[in-house]
Amino acid sequence: MLNGIGPDGHIASLFPNRPQQYEKKRKRRCRHFATLGGGGVMPPLPCAKVKRVAVIAVPISLALASNEKPIVRILDSEEDAAVALAEYTANLSEKYIKQKGSFSVVLSGANLINTMRKLLKPPYNTTIDWSKWLIFWVDERVVPLDDPLSNYKLAFDGFLSKVPIPKSNIYPINYKKSPADVAVDYESRLKKLVDEKIIPLSASKFPKFDLILLGVGFDGHVASLFPNRPQRYEKKRWVTFITDSPKPPPPRITLTFPVINSASDIALVVLDKGKADIVAATLGGAVVTPSLPCAEVKAEEELTWFLDKDTASKLK
Numbered sequence: 001m002l003n004g005i006g007p008d009g010h011i012a013s014l015f016p017n018r019p020q021q022y023e024k025k026r027k028r029r030c031r032h033f034a035t036l037g038g039g040g041v042m043p044p045l046p047c048a049k050v051k052r053v054a055v056i057a058v059p060i061s062l063a064l065a066s067n068e069k070p071i072v073r074i075l076d077s078e079e080d081a082a083v084a085l086a087e088y089t090a091n092l093s094e095k096y097i098k099q100k101g102s103f104s105v106v107l108s109g110a111n112l113i114n115t116m117r118k119l120l121k122p123p124y125n126t127t128i129d130w131s132k133w134l135i136f137w138v139d140e141r142v143v144p145l146d147d148p149l150s151n152y153k154l155a156f157d158g159f160l161s162k163v164p165i166p167k168s169n170i171y172p173i174n175y176k177k178s179p180a181d182v183a184v185d186y187e188s189r190l191k192k193l194v195d196e197k198i199i200p201l202s203a204s205k206f207p208k209f210d211l212i213l214l215g216v217g218f219d220g221h222v223a224s225l226f227p228n229r230p231q232r233y234e235k236k237r238w239v240t241f242i243t244d245s246p247k248p249p250p251p252r253i254t255l256t257f258p259v260i261n262s263a264s265d266i267a268l269v270v271l272d273k274g275k276a277d278i279v280a281a282t283l284g285g286a287v288v289t290p291s292l293p294c295a296e297v298k299a300e301e302e303l304t305w306f307l308d309k310d311t312a313s314k315l316k
């Protein structure tokens with residue numbers, strides 16, 4: 001069988017986001033699955049599912065996923081990763097407060113907040129200068145701040161209510177608007193903080209946060225930048241919105257890649273063996289087109305992955 005490969009990885013008329021690629025009974029289909037290059041991508045690209053492959057030509061559009069030598073820390077357990085994350089965050093807090101008088105921290109939702117728990121314990125609960133912390137969200141669900149789905153509520157209940165960060169240093173969304181307007185509002189508040197020199201501007205004229213803490217989804221998303229949604233390609237806006245997020249709830253706002261990638265330090269915290277394939281594909285340099293969002297993350301200073309042994313188990 002002679003097959004071409006589309007820029008999105010489709011072969012024949014089997015496209016990445018269409019159910020036909022999963023057809024198991026009808027005859028016109030590809031029977032056997034394998035992955036060229038060994039990177040597990042979830043869901044796999046149709047072109048990665050063809051068995052017995054002879055590669056005749058590789059389209060030049062299949063660029064390697066970008067990743068500029070991240071630091072990869074593989075800890076024995078989730079508990080050890082939480083300890084390492086606390087030490088890493090406390091060191092950066094000390095460094096940036098010394099350097100510039102404040103420490104801007106941008107939070108994700110979901111499991112990350114629990115993994116930050118060691119910062120609430122000695123010695124960090126008393127040694128960190130919490131009064132200098134500024135808190136933002138890399139993405140937020142457009143729901144009231146007391147809704148169980150709110151990333152603000154998750155962070156407040158699990159972390160922010162337990163440390164003395166001044167309320168005026170915490171920047172949740174103004175949720176009482178449409179997602180589009182919530183994004184405009186968050187962006188204009190960030191612009192004001194840049195004008196007031198509370199947040200510096202990067203060389204490429206995006207806000208430069210000190211530390212962004214990211215989780216990675218099973219499909220390789222970071223923040224609310226999903227593989228099959230256009231928001232990941234935004235180049236100008238600082239904050240954008242999505243009304244059909246594949247991860248519920250659908251309405252969200254998110255910082256864009258130009259902002260994320262302008263941060264000084266970024267931690268990607270992935271502690272879930274169900275994400276071992278995504279991690280192996282990203283850090284193993286697998287050819288994935290379009291690339292996984294988590295493979296697009298870069299930091300001005302250092303990008304550090306925090307993994308546990310199980311999550312790193314498929315890394316060669």
Ligand SMILES: O=C(O)[C@H](O)[C@@H](O)[C@H](O)[C@H](O)COP(=O)(O)O
Nearest residue numbers: 108109110111215216217222223
């Ligand atoms: O609001 C959200 O849902 C997040 O900010 C999202 O980007 C999250 O970080 C990833 O989905 C990973 O989540 P887990 O680490 O909990 O799997």
